[in-house]
Amino acid sequence: PTGGHLYRISDGKKPKIVAMIQCVGSRSLKRNPYCSVVCCSVALKNAQLLKQEYPDIEIVIFYIDMRTWDKGNEEYYRKVREAGVLTIRGKVGDIQEDQETKKLKLTASDTLSNQILNLNADLVVLSTAMVPSKSSAKLTETLGLSTDSYGFLSEIHGCLKPQETTNMGVYICGCAAGPKNIPSSVSTALAAASKVATLLSKDTIIQELMIAEVDDTLCLGCRRCEKLCNYNAIKVNGHAIAEVDGLKCKGCGVCVSSCPARAIDLKYYRDKQVIEEIKGICSTALEYKEEFIESIELIWKRIEALAPHQT
Structure with missing residues (x-):
């Protein structure tokens, strides 16, 4: 908006003291608790550009933590400080405009020296939070x-x-x-x-084999599976019956474990199949195989009692 030249939009004057405030709206429990990642590096870049173009300008950066974590950024941070940019670890608590001089009075805390600082700045730059697009x-x-x-x-x-x-x-x-x-x-x-x-690059898309299947005779249409599915692969139709989209289903099994009517199974991974696999694997490996198999059969009988129509 200024054509590459530094001046205050309010009166067109060139500022002598510039204050940059980091994490405005970021790392705050009241607004956005996350870090916006780019703000510290961008502030350092702008400060260096200002120093190169206007060596007589004083620049102060207030920060919570200087997070210049990417490759070469720590060295860049030191270079900017050596150029004369002052960095203060602390938050700005108040900004007031002097009606006569139009300067901005900043009250801030320096957490390293444990002091309250007062600064009169001509221009204040806020590094605001990065938020999702409205669209x-x-x-x-x-x-x-x-x-x-x-x-x-x-x-x-x-x-x-x-x-x-x-x-x-x-x-x-x-x-x-x-x-x-x-x-x-x-x-x-x-x-x-x-x-x-x-x-x-593929001519065809191979569908997952182990996907969910719904037993229409048992489905209650409670929509619990629809709400829990992370892949939006289950929808309840107009007949109050859950339907599975085979291309979207990843066979995670969340719907199977959450169904109160036990109306959903995974292809090739049904309860009875798993029980038989466990019995087959363990029958030759366990010292007390007979007792183990009896326990498995008892568990299966209890499962059948809960859902007698399911196989």
């Missing part, structure tokens, strides 16, 4: 995606499947999944593109 809510509804407690798109697993979503064929990258800097955004974008290329 995220509509996007999640359209694509059937889930979000975390802050509104960012959720991945299936943060470590094992960081780009995959609960909707097959939809992948996330960059700040859609949470605050990221440019290198991290590029890396996740490349990973998502690789996932898409792998999917499109």
